[in-house]
Amino acid sequence: MEIFNRFFDPGGAFEVLARAGHILVGITWIGLLYYFNFVQTPAFAELSDGARGEALRKITFRALWWFRWAALATFLFGLLIISVQEMSGDNNYFTGQRGTAILTGMLFGITMFLNVWGVIWRAQKVIIGSAESVANGGEPDPRATPELAKSAARMSRTNTFFSFTMLWFMVFAAHGAGFWGTDGTVVGGTIVYWLFVLILWAFVELSGLGLIGGLDSPFNKLAFNDHKKTITYGFVYLAVIYVIGWELLLPA
Numbered sequence: 709m710e711i712f713n714r715f716f717d718p719g720g721a722f723e724v725l726a727r728a729g730h731i732l733v734g735i736t737w738i739g740l741l742y743y744f745n746f747v748q749t750p751a752f753a754e755l756s757d758g759a760r761g762e763a764l765r766k767i768t769f770r771a772l773w774w775f776r777w778a779a780l781a782t783f784l785f786g787l788l789i790i791s792v793q794e795m796s797g798d799n800n801y802f803t804g805q806r807g808t809a810i811l812t813g814m815l816f817g818i819t820m821f822l823n824v825w826g827v828i829w830r831a832q833k834v835i836i837g838s839a840e841s842v843a844n845g846g847e848p849d850p851r852a853t854p855e856l857a858k859s860a861a862r863m864s865r866t867n868t869f870f871s872f873t874m875l876w877f878m879v880f881a882a883h884g885a886g887f888w889g890t891d892g893t894v895v896g897g898t899i900v901y902w903l904f905v906l907i908l909w910a911f912v913e914l915s916g917l918g919l920i921g922g923l924d925s926p927f928n929k930l931a932f933n934d935h936k937k938t939i940t941y942g943f944v945y946l947a948v949i950y951v952i953g954w955e956l957l958l959p960a
């Protein structure tokens with residue numbers, strides 16, 4: 709079978725399988741993220757307390773299982789793709805345009821992955837556990853406060869906001885970077901580029917965590933209260949990072 713020819717070579721079946729796996733679990737993760745933000749949250753706001761508690765236990769609980777494990781699998785498949793890039797002996801990968809693009813995508817992707825496990829799931833575990841206890845005639849968990857629910861909601865919006873920039877740079881790494889620019893090593897301006905990207909990244913992540921002016925900071929209210937605004941400003945953010953960061957600050 710041809711698929712086994714040069715299996716581990718760059719471009720061989722191992723890399724194709726890793727990419728296909730990465731995209732499959734990636735769409736599972738991000739698809740559920742969009743379901744939570746665009747469908748579930750607005751719908752839950754219209755449900756009665758009892759119906760919401762039941763939906764949390766029966767729907768959200770299941771959706772979160774796929775969501776968090778797909779996030780982990782996306783991360784792991786991403787590492788597998790990198791291992792092939794490394795095996796290819798392409799030593800300029802991370803200093804070239806393609807590597808710079810994927811490092812940008814990974815900055816956002818890995819942050820999103822950590823937000824899922826470190827904030828969203830940690831909070832939802834408590835909230836759903838509390839709803840479960842109430843449904844069984846027990847007491848609510850005192851840790852399941854509105855503040856905890858809000859911290860998970862803010863992170864979910866932060867991830868939605870980041871997702872457009874993350875996906876652009878994922879795809880751009882293999883299908884654009886070095887194609888309409890040159891494919892050479894990025895020689896200068898990299899520090900300026902990274903400073904620019906890191907400042908924008910840190911501002912949104914720290915805001916989402918409530919570390920800049922609290923969970924109800926002016927930025928959070930503007931960008932995260934309404935999912936349509938999260939989409940709009942998320943695309944503006946991508947445009948700013950791409951046009952100013954990539955096109956202007958990074959030499960071709």
Ligand code: HEM
Pocket residue numbers: 727730731733734735737738782783785786787789790806807810814817818821875878879881882883
């Ligand atoms: C969680 C951390 C992530 C890591 C470490 C990661 C890593 C990578 C790597 C190394 C590549 C190959 C780049 C190249 O060919 O030069 C890639 C491509 C890609 N990634 Fe990710 N990724 C992550 C998250 C995501 C997510 C959440 C999605 C959402 C669907 C995604 C979608 C893609 C797509 C569509 C490609 C392009 C594949 C191709 O054109 O062949 N990635 N990623």
